[in-house]
Amino acid sequence: MKIDKTYEGNFHIVGGDFSRAGEASTELKTILLNVGIEDEIVRRVAIATFEAEMNIMIYATAGILRYIISPEEIRIIAEDMGPGIEDIELAMQEGYSTAPDWVREMGWGAGMGLPNMKKNADIFRIDSVVGEGTTVEMIIKL
Amino acid sequence: MKLKEIAEILSLRPLTPVEGLEREVSGAYVGDLLSDVMANAGEGNLWITLQTHVNIVAVAVFKNLSAIVIVNGRMPDSDTMDKAVSEDIPILLTGKSAFETAGKLYQILNAQNLQG
Numbered sequence: 001m002k003i004d005k006t007y008e009g010n011f012h013i014v015g016g017d018f019s020r021a022g023e024a025s026t027e028l029k030t031i032l033l034n035v036g037i038e039d040e041i042v043r044r045v046a047i048a049t050f051e052a053e054m055n056i057m058i059y060a061t062a063g064i065l066r067y068i069i070s071p072e073e074i075r076i077i078a079e080d081m082g083p084g085i086e087d088i089e090l091a092m093q094e095g096y097s098t099a100p101d102w103v104r105e106m107g108w109g110a111g112m113g114l115p116n117m118k119k120n121a122d123i124f125r126i127d128s129v130v131g132e133g134t135t136v137e138m139i140i141k142l
Numbered sequence: 143m144k145l146k147e148i149a150e151i152l153s154l155r156p157l158t159p160v161e162g163l164e165r166e167v168s169g170a171y172v173g174d175l176l177s178d179v180m181a182n183a184g185e186g187n188l189w190i191t192l193q194t195h196v197n198i199v200a201v202a203v204f205k206n207l208s209a210i211v212i213v214n215g216r217m218p219d220s221d222t223m224d225k226a227v228s229e230d231i232p233i234l235l236t237g238k239s240a241f242e243t244a245g246k247l248y249q250i251l252n253a254q255n256l257q258g
Contacts, residue, residue, distance in 0.1 A: 018195070018196065018197060019196055019221060019225075021196075021197045021200045022197070022200030022201065022203070022204050023200070025204060026200070026203055026204050029204065046204065047180055047181060050180055050204060051177065051180070054176075054177075106176070106193065106195050106197060107174050107175050107176040107191075107193045107197075108176055108177070108197075110175040110176075110177055110178065112175065112177035112178065112181070113177060116177055116180070116181055119181075
């Protein structure tokens with residue numbers, strides 16, 4: 001099905017609020033399916049968004065997850081007020097994580113988040129300033 | 143294959159309402175790393191894990207998993223149970239290990255050509 005217009009929206013995510021983990025991505029998944037995006041694309045966007053949502057929850061004080069669905073592409077922008085990433089290249093390596101032990105015990109912090117986002121996006125950009133925050137932009141072409 | 147039949151054969155103890163046991167299981171996935179399950183579990187899969195905290199329900203809802211089996215006699219947190227009931231995700235327990243649970247389940251599902 002062709003998308004005939006642009007849909008936009010955002011979700012606010014509060015850091016450390018694990019009881020609400022996955023709510024934003026699950027809601028976005030429903031929106032994408034309702035708009036008529038094909039299953040395989042929905043799967044990729046949803047996984048990438050869930051990882052972005054978890055990163056905000058694990059590391060940042062707060063963040064915002066924005067989505068823009070246009071006839072050409074789906075754009076997800078995750079912007080947080082967090083500690084920032086010192087070495088982005090290192091953070092992008094599968095298995096590397098700075099998550100604390102209690103987060104790892106929950107099964108998060110396996111160093112798969114950023115690589116999973118990159119893997120599922122056609123275009124992946126990350127920009128971070130230590131002490132200010134991180135912005136991840138992902139584009140999935142339709 | 144119905145969750146109910148699997149629960150009976152493997153002697154799994156359901157903690158959530160019995161109506162959930164009518165669900166169809168498409169296959170199974172074993173994992174304790176949530177990103178791995180998110181990336182690789184299939185729709186309708188039964189998820190075997192030792193994780194007990196509330197985020198397992200979020201992952202199960204997100205991936206449309208058929209149920210969660212918690213191994214090694216571990217008990218889910220109370221907020222996990224609340225969320226599982228409200229989100230309609232069956233949670234079952236076993237005292238057996240993930241290896242033993244997955245091994246038996248593999249045999250059962252293999253006989254029906256439903257592995258993953």
